[in-house]
Amino acid sequence: MAPPLVCVRDYEEEARRLLPLNALVYYQSGALDEVTLQENKDAMNRWYIRPRLLRDLSQRSTSTTILGHTVSAPIGVAPTAMQRMASTDGECASARAAARFGTVFTMSTISTSSIEEVAQQAPSSLRFFQLFIYKDRELTAKLVRRAEAAGFSALVLTVDGSSLGIRRGDERTKFTLPSHLKIANFLANDMSSSMNTSAGGSDLIEYMKSLSDLSLNWGDVAWLKRLTKLPIVLKGILTAEDALLGLEAGAAAIWVSNHGARQVDGVPPTIEALPEIVKAVDGRCEVYVDGGFSSGTHIFTALALGAQMVFLGRPLLWGLTCEGEEGAYNILNILQQELDSTMALSGCATVKDITRDMVIRKEYYSRL
Numbered sequence: 001m002a003p004p005l006v007c008v009r010d011y012e013e014e015a016r017r018l019l020p021l022n023a024l025v026y027y028q029s030g031a032l033d034e035v036t037l038q039e040n041k042d043a044m045n046r047w048y049i050r051p052r053l054l055r056d057l058s059q060r061s062t063s064t065t066i067l068g069h070t071v072s073a074p075i076g077v078a079p080t081a082m083q084r085m086a087s088t089d090g091e092c093a094s095a096r097a098a099a100r101f102g103t104v105f106t107m108s109t110i111s112t113s114s115i116e117e118v119a120q121q122a123p124s125s126l127r128f129f130q131l132f133i134y135k136d137r138e139l140t141a142k143l144v145r146r147a148e149a150a151g152f153s154a155l156v157l158t159v160d161g162s163s164l165g166i167r168r169g170d171e172r173t174k175f176t177l178p179s180h181l182k183i184a185n186f187l188a189n190d191m192s193s194s195m196n197t198s199a200g201g202s203d204l205i206e207y208m209k210s211l212s213d214l215s216l217n218w219g220d221v222a223w224l225k226r227l228t229k230l231p232i233v234l235k236g237i238l239t240a241e242d243a244l245l246g247l248e249a250g251a252a253a254i255w256v257s258n259h260g261a262r263q264v265d266g267v268p269p270t271i272e273a274l275p276e277i278v279k280a281v282d283g284r285c286e287v288y289v290d291g292g293f294s295s296g297t298h299i300f301t302a303l304a305l306g307a308q309m310v311f312l313g314r315p316l317l318w319g320l321t322c323e324g325e326e327g328a329y330n331i332l333n334i335l336q337q338e339l340d341s342t343m344a345l346s347g348c349a350t351v352k353d354i355t356r357d358m359v360i361r362k363e364y365y366s367r368l
Ligand SMILES: Cc1cc2nc3c(=O)[nH]c(=O)nc-3n(C[C@H](O)[C@H](O)[C@H](O)COP(=O)(O)O)c2cc1C
Pocket: 026, 027, 028, 040, 078, 079, 080, 081, 108, 109, 110, 130, 158, 161, 235, 257, 258, 259, 260, 261, 262, 290, 291, 292, 293, 311, 312, 313, 314, 315
């Protein structure tokens, strides 16, 4: 009998065996030379934890809040496109898993289940909708209205996606969405039918190019703010300067992300970008982070550096691939247990106890 999958790495290895090449390459790829992709992981090991001992840890909780909603752990589901390539009911399965676990599910615009399907399949879930502002503002506004009507609690505006990064893997496989799937949030005449039939090249890249708007600017965030009463989270921020502009534009939260290293190669890993943004924002809004998180100690480090919430992209895809909804749930559960164990062994009864002085750069020890 195969040994059980007990950590994110186990799920990743198993998913690599199971996924068809087209989907695997799409899920795993980063931009260009994938330097940042590797750095997102390596940078986690540049921080050490300074455990505090002999504190009463008999009562512990990983629970926290995000935009006023209570969640069972500071671990959420990041938006990743086209989840039905990983499991039959894709986004519906991950939304159900997140609901069962008690955390937020962020749904990608480029999903293979529709906004309404996800709301129907996971009615009790806390759901955020990830939005791109498209050239066609009416198409964008329609998506916002549908997310509002379907009970989504926030809009996650992706600000690092106004054009698509160059992913060589997808160019080599000529990535296409398998023909039995569709980009479910769009009506046929909006786009999706053309995606499966366009000859040669990567359909997705061609499609995204046609919708994307390189003229996007801070004025468009103001436009979105006028359009909706939902809180707006800005996803893809990597500098203090943009975090401050985001605050000025009325963002309810700043989501530090380099899009899983899929956009600009050579940008900093997110765990390195986080502290300057936390400092700039200075408690005026919540700060989230994603990118390369695969263990409870990574999550502990991000919380110590000031993140309110850590989001996971690929790990959920590996979970979905291996065991569908159960796998997605297991990934969240494993990470919560690892976080809880790190807390228990480092003197933290609650996430509020994970303070800045509990992590330190590796270099500190060589300077002593
Ligand atoms: C396969 C894949 C698809 C993605 N699709 C989207 C998307 O549609 N919208 C978006 O804002 N971010 C998207 N992202 C970025 C994720 O939301 C997140 O920032 C990233 O995956 C975090 O890094 P991690 O995969 O190392 O956890 C995608 C990432 C991956 C890996």
